[in-house]
Amino acid sequence: MLWLLIFFLLIVAISPIMMMRQTPRQRRVSNLRSAALIQGVKVGLVSRPDGRGSGTRSEDESKQYARYWVALDEPQQLPGATLHRIDSNGWESAYPGWVWRDKPRERQADPFLVQWLRDLPDSILAMSWDGGSVGVLWSEQGEINDVALIADKLQSLKIWRQRLISSKT
Secondary structure (H helix, E strand, O other), rough: OOOHHHHHHHHHHHHHHHHHHHHHHHHHHHHHHHHHHOOOOEEEEEEEEOHOOOOOOOOOOOOOOEEEEEEEOOOOOOOOOEOOOOOOOOOOOOOOOOEEOOHHHHHOOHHHHHHHHOOOOOEEEEEEOOOOOOEEEEEEOOOOHHHHHHHHHHHHHHHHOOOOHHHOO
């Protein structure tokens, strides 16, 4: 009986420690985010971008997505835009498979964005920019080498966006 009591107390003492261990998925995501930070890409969690401003999503209302983003060199007070392929709830775009989250001011395709979107991995769910950053929503279904690809893509998008900003000012 004494051995059973000692065994029980050991289990009670060890179980909280075992619960603090990362699962394999948590460890993989942590490694991906660390690799992104090393390459100058910041990571944050954001809500799903709803198209057409609808707030009617119930199944994924609380789901968070990882936004990998890069800050612009000189932030501006400019409106942002989001293209997503999470679903078809949005405004039609000139980019196959992508819809605008907000009503776009310009509907014509930009040659740079056509190529940029074409080369993205399928695990990228959305891309966005605002006055201070460019970013992508990533499902984090990939490996470390995908982080390098995303970092390169974000740097090229940053350069494109900064050129657009400077041409408008």
